Every structure is written in structure tokens, then in C-alpha cells.
Amino acid sequence: MQLIAYVNGNFLPLDEATIHIEDRGFQFADGVYEVIACLGGNFLDLRPHLERLNHSCREIDIDLPCSIVDLEALVHQIYLKNQLDDAMIYIQVTRGRAPRSHVIDPSMQPSLILTLRALPEPSDEKVEHGATAITLRDFRWGRCDIKSIALLASVMGKQQAVSRGVDEAFWLDDEGHALEGCATNLFAVIDGQLITHPLDHHVLGGIMREMILRQAKASDMTVVERPWKLNEAGISECMMSSTTNALLPVCQIDGKAIGNGSPGPVAHQLRQLVLNELEALRNQ
Ligand code: PDD
Numbered sequence: 001m002q003l004i005a006y007v008n009g010n011f012l013p014l015d016e017a018t019i020h021i022e023d024r025g026f027q028f029a030d031g032v033y034e035v036i037a038c039l040g041g042n043f044l045d046l047r048p049h050l051e052r053l054n055h056s057c058r059e060i061d062i063d064l065p066c067s068i069v070d071l072e073a074l075v076h077q078i079y080l081k082n083q084l085d086d087a088m089i090y091i092q093v094t095r096g097r098a099p100r101s102h103v104i105d106p107s108m109q110p111s112l113i114l115t116l117r118a119l120p121e122p123s124d125e126k127v128e129h130g131a132t133a134i135t136l137r138d139f140r141w142g143r144c145d146i147k148s149i150a151l152l153a154s155v156m157g158k159q160q161a162v163s164r165g166v167d168e169a170f171w172l173d174d175e176g177h178a179l180e181g182c183a184t185n186l187f188a189v190i191d192g193q194l195i196t197h198p199l200d201h202h203v204l205g206g207i208m209r210e211m212i213l214r215q216a217k218a219s220d221m222t223v224v225e226r227p228w229k230l231n232e233a234g235i236s237e238c239m240m241s242s243t244t245n246a247l248l249p250v251c252q253i254d255g256k257a258i259g260n261g262s263p264g265p266v267a268h269q270l271r272q273l274v275l276n277e278l279e280a281l282r283n284q
Contacts, residue, residue: 001083002014002015003082003115003116003117004078004081004082004116005017005078005113005114005115005116006074006077006078006112006113006114006115007019007111007112007113008111008112008113011077011078011081014115017113017115019094019111019113020097022097022098022099022100023094023096023097023111024094024095024096024097024098024108025092025094025095025111025149027100028095028102029148029149029150029151029152030060030094030095031062031092031093031094031095031111031148031149032053032056032057032060032062032092032093032146032147032148032149033053033056033090033091033092033093033147033148033149034049034050034052034053034089034090034091034147035088035089035090035243035244036049036075036088036089036090036091036243037086037087037088037119037243037244037278038079038084038086038087038088038089038119039086039119039278039281039282040085040086040281040282040283041079041085042281042282042284043075043076043079043089044207044243044278044281045207045210045211046072046075047068047072048207048210049207050068050071050072050075051068052147052205052207053071053091053093053147054068055145055146056093056146056147056148057093057110059143059145059146060095060146060148061104062093062094062095062110063110064093064110065093065109065110065111065112066112071091074114075089075091075114078114078115078116079116082116084116084117084118086118086119086282087116087117087118087119088116088117088118088119088120088243088244089114089115089116090113090114090115090116090117091112091113091114092111092112092113092114092149093110093111093112094110094111094149095108095110095111096108096109096110096111097109097111119244120244122245122246122248126167126248127248127249127263127271128263129251129262129263130248130249130250130251130252130261130262130263130267131166131167131168131240131248131249131250131251132165132166132167132168132250132251132252132253133161133166133167133168133169133170133181133240133250133252133253133254134160134161134164134166134168134169134170134253134254135169135170135171135172135178135230135253135254136157136160136169136170136171136172137171137172137174138171138172138173138174138179138202139153140153140154140171141153142201143201144179144180144201144202144203144204145199145200145201145203145204145205147204154182154183155182157169157171157181157182158182158183161182166252167250168181168182168183168184168240168250169181169182170186170240170253171202173202173227175227176229176230176231177197177227177228177229178197178228178229178230179197179202179203180197180202180203180204180206181240181242183242183244184206184240184241184242184245185203185204185206185208185209185240185241185242186238186239186240186250187209187212187238187239187240187241188228188230188232188235188237188238189235189236189237189238189259189264189266189267190228190232190234190235190236191234192222192236193221193222193223193224194212194213194216194221194222194223194224194266194270195224195225195226195228196209196213196223196225196228197225197226197227197228198225198226198227199225206241206242206243207243208241208242208243208245208246208247208274209241211241211274211277212241212247212270212274213225215270215273215274215277216270219269219273221266230253230254230258235258235259236258236259236264236266237249237258237259237263237264237265237266237267238250238251238253238258239266239267239270239271241274246271246274246275246278247267247270247271247274248267248271249263249264249267249268249271251263
């Protein structure tokens with residue numbers, strides 16, 4: 001089946017969908033993106049995703065090429081043009097096309113592309129036995145709240161993880177606080193409380209992160225957003241979240257077991273709550 005993409009006003013077969021080589025996304029990674037899940041035609045938190053895209057654009061002085069309402073309509077349109085049930089929609093906005101120069105030409109029109117893929121499912125093995133990870137000193141840039149397409153550090157981190165036979169690399173700040181993964185947010189259970197790094201310039205405000213915190217609070221768990229370390233006393237579980245993985249327990253980091261080395265009750269409960277919410281969305 002040929003997938004249909006959207007590029008600057010046109011719907012095209014994916015193989016014919018191209019961007020000019022002088023697009024600043026290509027030359028400078030001068031752009032931002034979103035990855036949105038769609039279950040049976042219903043989008044997960046579409047508006048918050050588009051608002052986060054707008055935040056990313058605003059922070060780097062790109063005007064969204066259309067209104068959020070028009071973009072919402074475009075997302076629905078591209079979904080309908082592709083015959084996928086559960087899908088992952090990718091939106092990318094770049095500053096646009098101009099002869100290569102660091103200086104920004106203010107007359108440039110931003111580029112907008114949308115593509116779609118089938119939504120991946122996490123392997124049963126990862127759900128049953130938990131994922132594994134390494135830690136790396138954070139060598140990304142200082143504005144990780146902006147969902148920038150400049151993902152070289154994340155690509156390198158993920159590649160190090162894969163080459164060491166684990167699933168994810170978690171970034172540590174200079175003091176050793178656990179921030180997030182290359183493409184995931186990170187949580188711990190410490191003395192029974194659900195802990196995650198607060199929203200600041202060091203982490204992305206994940207859509208799944210938000211859902212998990214909401215579900216945890218609704219289940220009367222104590223949620224604390226504070227800097228934390230993997231070697232804190234009382235740590236019993238870790239878990240990671242993203243649009244593409246929902247929530248996965250993380251049972252081994254840097255070769256050391258977290259808690260008893262198996263998925264724990266909090267990860268199990270929260271994953272179930274998240275899956276219930278996703279199932280309800282699919283059946284809307
Ligand atoms: N990445 N942190 C980082 C650095 C990420 O790249 C992502 C998502 C997340 C989780 O955000 P969300 O819950 O909104 O998916 C956290 C996407 C999926 C990607 O780059 O493919």
C-alpha cells in the first residue's frame with residue numbers, strides 16, 4: 001500500500017514527497033516536530049500535541065504555517081487519505097527554504113510536512129520482563145522542552161544503547177539527576193511515591209507523561225515532580241513513557257537491577273490504566 005504524505009500544500013505518494021535541499025530543516029535542523037498516536041481514527045490528545053508544536057515554533061521564532069484549527073483539519077485529512085487503523089502521525093515544521101546562511105531571511109515561508117505510519121506495538125517480552133537501559137551524561141542542547149528535529153545526540157545515545165544490547169539511554173545532568181531518555185520520559189517509584197523530573201528546559205513535556213501523572217493522581221498515588229537520582233534509597237521501580245511505547249517498566253539500568261529486577265506493581269497498575277484509556281479512545 002502506497003502511503004500518502006503532505007508537503008507544503010500537496011498530498012503526494014510518499015516516494016514522491018520531497019523537500020528542497022536548501023530547506024533549513026535539511027541544512028541546519030532548523031525545525032520542530034510532533035509524533036501523534038491515532039487509535040481507530042481517534043487521535044490521542046491532538047490539541048495538546050498541536051499546542052506543544054506551537055510552543056516549539058514560538059520558542060524558535062517560526063510562525064506555524066497555518067492555524068491550529070486548520071492543522072487539526074489537515075491531520076484528519078491525511079489520516080483519511082491513508083488506510084491505516086492505528087497510526088502514528090509525524091508533523092514537521094521547518095523555517096523554510098533559503099540559500100544557506102546562518103542569518104534568517106525574514107521573508108521565508110515555513111515548510112510543513114505530514115507523514116503517517118502504522119503505530120508500533122511494544123513487544124510482549126518488554127512488557128513481561130521490563131526494558132533495560134544505560135545512562136549517559138547529557139550532551140544534548142539546553143532547550144529539551146522544544147521538540148527540535150536536531151536529534152543527533154538522541155540518535156547517538158540510542159545507538160550506544162542498542163550496541164550495548166539495551167533498549168534506551170537515559171540522560172543524567174551534571175549532578176547525576178535522571179532526566180529522560182532519548183525518546184522517552186522517565187519515572188521512578190521511591191518510597192512508594194511516583195517521582196519524575198519537573199518540567200524545565202532539561203526534559204520534554206511528554207503527552208504520555210501527562211497522562212501517567214493524571215492517572216496516578218486519580219488513583220490516589222503521591223506524585224512528586226522533583227530532581228532524583230537512580231541511587232536514591234527506597235527506589236523500587238522505574239518506568240518510561242512515550243507516544244510510541246505508552247508505558248514500559250524498566251528493570252535494569254547500567255547492568256543493575258531496579259528493585260527486584262522484575263516489573264513492579266506501580267508500573268503494572270499504571271500501564272493498565274493507560275491501556276484502558278487508549279482502548280476507550282479507540283472505541284469512542
Ligand atoms: N519522542 N522525551 C523525549 C526526548 C522524546 O523524544 C519523547 C518522544 C518523549 C515522550 O513524549 P510523548 O509522550 O509526547 O511521546 C520524551 C517521540 C515519540 C519521537 O521522537 O519519536
